[in-house]
Amino acid sequence: MAPTAKQGQEVRLRLLAAAAELIPERGWSAVSTRILADRAGVTPSVVHYHFSSVQDVLTAAAIAAMRQVLAATDELFMAxxxxxxxxxxMLASVEQYDGTDPMSLLFTETYLAATRDERLRTQIAAILTDFRTRVADWLTIHQVPEPAGTAAVLAAAIDGLLLHRTLGPEPPALKAVLQRLVS
Structure with missing residues (x-):
C-alpha cells in the first residue's frame, strides 16, 4: 500500500474509532463534524474527504461494532x-454489558437512530437476520424444534435483557426460562 493510501486508511480508522467512542458518550445526534474531527485529531474538512457526512461515519462505526459483537457469539455457539x-x-457473553457501558449505549443509540434513518435500519436488519440465521443453523444441528422462530425469540430476549439492565434487576430465572425454550 502506498504511503498516502496507508495514511488515508489510518485516518479513516481513527474517524471510525472516534465515532464509536462519541456515540455512547454524547448520543448519536450530538456528534458534529467538529467534535468528531477533534476527537480523531484531524481537521473538519478531512471528515468530509473520507465520508460524505457525519451520519455516514456514525453509521459505519456503529455497524462495524455491532458486527464485531455478534460475530463473537459464533465461537460461543460452536463450543x-x-x-x-x-x-x-450466550448469557455469559452479555454479562460484561450492564446497560450503561459504552457498547450497550452504542447499540441503544444506534437502534434509536435507526427509527429515523431507513438506510441504517436496513443495515441493522441485515445484521440481525444474519445473526438469527447463524443461531437457527446451530439450533437445527442440535435438533431444536422451530429453530428460526426460536432464534428470533432468543435474539429478542438478549436485546431486551440488555435494554432492561439499565432499568432494574433481571429476572432471577432467566437462564432456566431460556433453556426451557431450547429443550
Missing part, C-alpha cells in the same frame, strides 16, 4: 455442545 450450554454461553 457449546448442547442447546442449554449455548444459552448459558
Amino acid at each position: 457449546a455442545t448442547t442447546p442449554a450450554a449455548g444459552i448459558e454461553a
